[in-house]
Amino acid sequence: MSPTRLPFSEQLAEASRFILKGDYFLVVSHVNPDGDAISSTLAVGEMLAQLGKHYILINDNSIPDKFVFLMGNRQIADYSTKPQLQFERIITVDCADFQRVGSMKELFTAGIPLLNIDHHPTNDYFGFAQLIQPEAAATVEILYGLIQELGTSWNQELASFIYTGLLTDTGGFRYANTTSHVMRIAAEMLDHGAMGNEIADRLLERLTMPQVLLLQKALISLSFALHGQVSWLSVSHEDIGELHVSNEDMDGLVNYPRNISGVEVGMLFKETAPNQFKVSMRSAGKVNVAEIAHFFGGGGHIRASGCTVEGSFLDEVVSKVLKEVGRALL
Numbered sequence: 001m002s003p004t005r006l007p008f009s010e011q012l013a014e015a016s017r018f019i020l021k022g023d024y025f026l027v028v029s030h031v032n033p034d035g036d037a038i039s040s041t042l043a044v045g046e047m048l049a050q051l052g053k054h055y056i057l058i059n060d061n062s063i064p065d066k067f068v069f070l071m072g073n074r075q076i077a078d079y080s081t082k083p084q085l086q087f088e089r090i091i092t093v094d095c096a097d098f099q100r101v102g103s104m105k106e107l108f109t110a111g112i113p114l115l116n117i118d119h120h121p122t123n124d125y126f127g128f129a130q131l132i133q134p135e136a137a138a139t140v141e142i143l144y145g146l147i148q149e150l151g152t153s154w155n156q157e158l159a160s161f162i163y164t165g166l167l168t169d170t171g172g173f174r175y176a177n178t179t180s181h182v183m184r185i186a187a188e189m190l191d192h193g194a195m196g197n198e199i200a201d202r203l204l205e206r207l208t209m210p211q212v213l214l215l216q217k218a219l220i221s222l223s224f225a226l227h228g229q230v231s232w233l234s235v236s237h238e239d240i241g242e243l244h245v246s247n248e249d250m251d252g253l254v255n256y257p258r259n260i261s262g263v264e265v266g267m268l269f270k271e272t273a274p275n276q277f278k279v280s281m282r283s284a285g286k287v288n289v290a291e292i293a294h295f296f297g298g299g300g301h302i303r304a305s306g307c308t309v310e311g312s313f314l315d316e317v318v319s320k321v322l323k324e325v326g327r328a329l330l
Ligand SMILES: [Mn+2]
Pocket: 036, 037, 094, 119, 137, 138, 139, 169
């Protein structure tokens, strides 16, 4: 596991050699793709296109409707439709470990050259070559460096991809990862024609009706523990099914407990299947929630992480997680 990390400039040089040497690429990101995953996939596709390479962009899931406007005439194939694949190299983006690609991991046969581009501090350095910078706010911030390294040129679409990943992984340029470097790149992307206001409106402001109806139900479950330092919401498997909510419909829910003053750890318990709960955790700063998620076999960042916990009912899962959160708050 823990790797000798090359200086970023050497990683960039190695990554560009990896790309220049190959001809047929498969570009993949993680299950339930978010703005950074989708934008990174599309940005790598644009780089490969400019370099005259053959490539297929693919995800284990279909792309959520709200991101479709970004794609233009590009496609990200849905692996479940069993598309025709011809490739000799794989590039993964925004995946902390190879399990994150979902069922596509069956394509990761021994010996296939794989370049792992990611910003998660929990990245396990899988693959043949790595371009990993845990200080980066988003995988697209790393791709900005790679684009400079390869000398591919900017256009409105490529700029919009980079801008989108920065915007979504920084919560709209608000989280602690919003560095001056992030803002400088974002400004440069606006100069290259990124449609900043449209991207923010579509990805941060707009709500779907199922999303608001689910919020209405979820708020009834609002709970507190440890003298108000921990708060959470839960959604049942039944509600998810009845309201036909998608994963991205549930994205912002964890922010309600997180944003309450005095709360150090905000959580969302989603019953994704009977007896299986996906837990999203957000920290106000005192607690490293990546460590807690890791304890349960998940991962993520210091202030934002997730894991899946089994249990026959919600209270059982909540008490398992609360025990670890309580320990971290000591
Ligand atoms: Mn990311």
